[in-house]
Amino acid sequence: MDKELNQYKAKRNFEESTEPTGTKDSKQKHGKMRYVIQQHDASTMHYDFRIEVDGVLKSWAVPKGPSTDPNVKRLAIAVEDHPLDYADFEGKIPDGNYGAGPVIVWDEGEYENIRKASMTDALKEGQVEINLKGKKLQGAYALVQTKYQKENQWLLIKMKDEQADARRNPVSTQPESVKSGKKIDEI
C-alpha cells in the first residue's frame, strides 16, 4: 500500500514481532483523528508520540515524555510513519528485533488541528498546533521543528491554556497503561 510505510515495514520482521504489519488498508475516513502515546523501553526508554494524518500515524520519539508545563520543551525526534492500527499495540517486541522491548499505551484519545493550515502543510512548515483529548493529556500542544539542528529534531511544548499545569507530572505519577492498567515493567 502506502509508500509512507515502506520504512516501517523494512525495519521489522513480522514472523517474530507481533506488531501490526501495516498491510491493512486502514485509510477509511471516520472523522475522528487518533492520538496515542506509547511508552517504549527499547535500547533507551522513550515515549512515542503519534497522531493520525492522512491514513498513517506521524510519529516522534520523546525521550523524557510529555510535560504539562508550558515552560518545558521536550525534545521529539521524528521517526518513521506507523500504520494506524499501531495505536492499539501493546506488548513485547522480541529480542533481536528492531525496537526490542516492552510497549504500553500510555495515553490515547483524539486530537484536533487548531491551526488554519492543513496538517500536511503544518508538518511541512515544521509548526504543528493541536488540541489533545486524551485520558492523561488534554489541551493545546505544539510540535515545532528546530531550524538550526538536524531535520528530525522537533520540540514538544504544552501551550498556555486552562489545561496547562506546571505542578502535574503525569509521566511519573501516572505510569500505567490506559488500556491494560499495566506498567511498562509488567509487560
Ligand code: MN
Ligand atoms: Mn519507540
